[in-house]
Amino acid sequence: MQASIQVSQAPAVQYLLRIGDTALILAQRLAEWSGHAPVLEEDIALSNMALDLVGQARAVLTHAGQLEGSGYDEDQLAFLRDERDYRNVTLVELPRGDFAVTVLRNAMVATFFKLLWTQLATSSDAELAGIAGKAVKEARYHQQHAADWLVRLADGTDESRRRVEKAVMQLWHYNTELFADDAVDEHAHATGLGPRWGDLKEAWTAEMTELFAAGGLTVPAEVAFLATGKRGTHSEHMGFLLAEMQHLQRAFPGGVW
């Protein structure tokens, strides 16, 4: 049980893992806020988002396990892969940061997920389409919540403005990874499984630009930096996150929880 599992490189499986892992790892970071948020209402909101995201991750990973064919369940996939086999985008594994970092990241990811789930609702894979139908509503709420806060912080005080701008400097250049297509995207596109993520870029940029404008924030120029988490080459933060997340599964082989 405790040794790592090996997962098929089949593009459909990889496509699903990218979605499931991105939701799972962001949930992991959001859960770090529980009990530590700036106001009680945000304790609730952030835990709620984490809950939605874990729910999405469970549905998608379960389905990925079915497609994969080795009989892995959601927990084996979530807890027993090596770091190099996690397929989340790098953005979501970065440390929790302050509330501005959390809000901006939520806005970036939720906007992306909203667009993605919308397209996936018509996936040729009926199971995935079903998951998407529910998830898109959640993503819409997450986006709205993050957007409200982003504007509030951008407009609020000098301090909150400074922090939002710092968060933009810290996170923005991780967005390019979301839209960097490869064979996995081409396969999903060709089979009708789902969109090439790159095809969501225009809409994503438009929504983010609008959101930034509402806060009077400047969208940074694009840089050549390209993160590669969704292909399994993560940041140095990922190892620590996984050591924590996997500990019980690794330390209690054969356990039933």
Added chain:
Amino acid sequence: MQASIQVSQAPAVQYLLRIGDTALILAQRLAEWSGHAPVLEEDIALSNMALDLVGQARAVLTHAGQLEGSGYDEDQLAFLRDERDYRNVTLVELPRGDFAVTVLRNAMVATFFKLLWTQLATSSDAELAGIAGKAVKEARYHQQHAADWLVRLADGTDESRRRVEKAVMQLWHYNTELFADDAVDEHAHATGLGPRWGDLKEAWTAEMTELFAAGGLTVPAEVAFLATGKRGTHSEHMGFLLAEMQHLQRAFPGGVW
């Protein structure tokens, strides 16, 4: 390999584990400074202390493994116990904190270790006596280094003074655990293995009082708080520290490193 090992409750073994684990876990916290210290000289000094402490831990854990009788080596003992079977005092597992916290903790632990190793140099256990002979010199240097910094920080600026005083508030009440004797101490005392730790309290308090006086710091009044790490009931920080420390041993069962 990856499942946890069970270790004998024999008092001699427990006595050694308390020493070895305290050195090991403090080393773990000190290593967190590497590359992040306030000046390069302190990167070197703190790494060096961590090195000394790992060295002491290795010698003591190896010896504990021999006494224990199940054939565990230093690595099985260091990496494959459950949290409840680690016997370090709670003080050393607390988060790294800022440099004032690190300096004060080092002063508290090094003063204790210096007194302990001095006594252990005449242990009825020749192996332990041999380890102590070398370790006492290291502890003396660690104590001097921490003492110099403690005075420097206490005397330096308002900010450094404030931080030292905050560190005192944070750490001081963990000292009582060091001296809270039990059957393990009695056994060590009776067999000549080593002193009851409680018997070191007077000398420790005298040295710390002198050191605090040199910095113009007030020794806090004793409180009823009693930490219990050396009996296996740790703080909530320990689990995270171990998840990180043990990850590779747990995730790569049967590995040879």
Added chain:
Amino acid sequence: MILEDRFEARIGEGDFIEAKDWMPDHYRKTLVRQISQHAHSEIVGMLPEGNWLTRAPTLKRKTILLAKVQDEAGHGLYLYSAAETLGTSRDQMLEALHSGKAKYSSIFNYPTLTWADVGAIGWLVDGAAIMNQVPICRCSYGPYARAMIRICREESFHQRQGFESLLTMMQKGTQAQKDMVQDAVNRWWWPSIMMFGPPDDQSPNTAQSMRWGIKRVSNDELRQKFVDAAVEQAKVLGVIPPDPDLKWNEDRQHYDFGTIDWAEFFQVIAGNGPCNRERLAARVDAWDDGAWVREAALAHARKQEQAHKEAA
């Protein structure tokens, strides 16, 4: 005195007192103290369990735990609202918590050392909390009673989930897991029993609170009821309560149990428990670290308001 008589009469008839009703000052103060203490317990209570959110062993357990911690925040919210109806603001109550003036349930000053602690808290701590709280659903103050009805329903759910989590490990788990469960029970059993507060003869506020219908059942009665239930549940689980004196008393039709270490209880109350300082520090840090966020929200709201006014 007519007001006070009428108040007493309504209490006597089992009527609810509502926020706009006249009430004695001491009644109001007692309620604010109790409700805010309860609210603080919910939000401090998020910390020991929250400690395991990132380490939950399966996604199902992570889901359950996230939902539970979220519920606790929600409970905090209702309770602060209920207390606010009595004229004390949430910020005032939090200030009292942060300065150490207000109390919260002492049980949360114990650490969660293993995953089984999460289950044990659900089973024992929530179990004890429910025993304490069910009578409050009939409390004389309406807003508090109504908040408690909803809270108790959710707490029972949490309690069952905690029990089920331990049962799974005890029935299907490895020996290492069973040992972990027993160890957690060893550590949480006595503190849970202490949750009902000091014995009746040493409980200073009980009499007045009972008379006013704020408290409905005495500490020792509730404690006995809890022990009776927990012992049976322990049998189902297959764990052994850490009390050699536990024994069914045929005459009393209750379990006798060992002497409670009240010295420990009062030490923890006095601030010397394993985690008192860390729990309070965690809350204070969250509050202080979040100050800029709250200020920003306020500043933004003011600017919006200003803009609306100018537009009008």
Added chain:
Amino acid sequence: MILEDRFEARIGEGDFIEAKDWMPDHYRKTLVRQISQHAHSEIVGMLPEGNWLTRAPTLKRKTILLAKVQDEAGHGLYLYSAAETLGTSRDQMLEALHSGKAKYSSIFNYPTLTWADVGAIGWLVDGAAIMNQVPICRCSYGPYARAMIRICREESFHQRQGFESLLTMMQKGTQAQKDMVQDAVNRWWWPSIMMFGPPDDQSPNTAQSMRWGIKRVSNDELRQKFVDAAVEQAKVLGVIPPDPDLKWNEDRQHYDFGTIDWAEFFQVIAGNGPCNRERLAARVDAWDDGAWVREAALAHARKQEQAHKEAA
């Protein structure tokens, strides 16, 4: 011009230039740039490996890694001292690092993703560093040359330890470990080859540096030497370098190798590598967070001095 002639003559004779000797301004500047860049590389280089200190898999490996990271801090210290003999203070050099003006070795902008990366850095990165540095032990500037002698000795030691660590995993480890080693080699091979800098025909400072005896061997020569050695070592390890074009060339008596992706190299140099921002931020944060410590030490020293004066 007599000074400059004498300087050139001494260089020609292979004499060491010392700190107090006259030297051309450009020579001084070139040296400060190179030595401080080298010093910065040592301290930034602590970060990728330091990332694994708390996770080293055995106590022996933890010991070796701690000692190595400590050595790197020590190298930083010698090198800053050597550069200081040229009239630039450590604080000035650090300021240049923190502001992004000064460079450090681009290789440290790659992340260490697995434990095998620590071994791969020892084997490949330290291996390449040594190839680069051994000739500097004969550098014309005395303090630098002497620092390098000590550094090279320690680096060789690190390189052997890194290699031995990989060899242990490849020879005695599990398949998962062997896969981990191969993966690390796949990621570190090309960046190591790029460590020798751009091809000779694109290396702007080479000619002057060679003439002045600051540089002794060209980039491409060193690179070839490194590849020749590394390929043989890879065979011993049992790993496959990620270069399908690697082939022994009987005529040249060297290995031919594939085309280097210089676009990647220049991207990383330009600040767009995987970790550029985080590495610099880590150093700046350490420096900023430590400001109060340095200020306290200074204030204390001043007070001490004052007290001594008053006592005298």
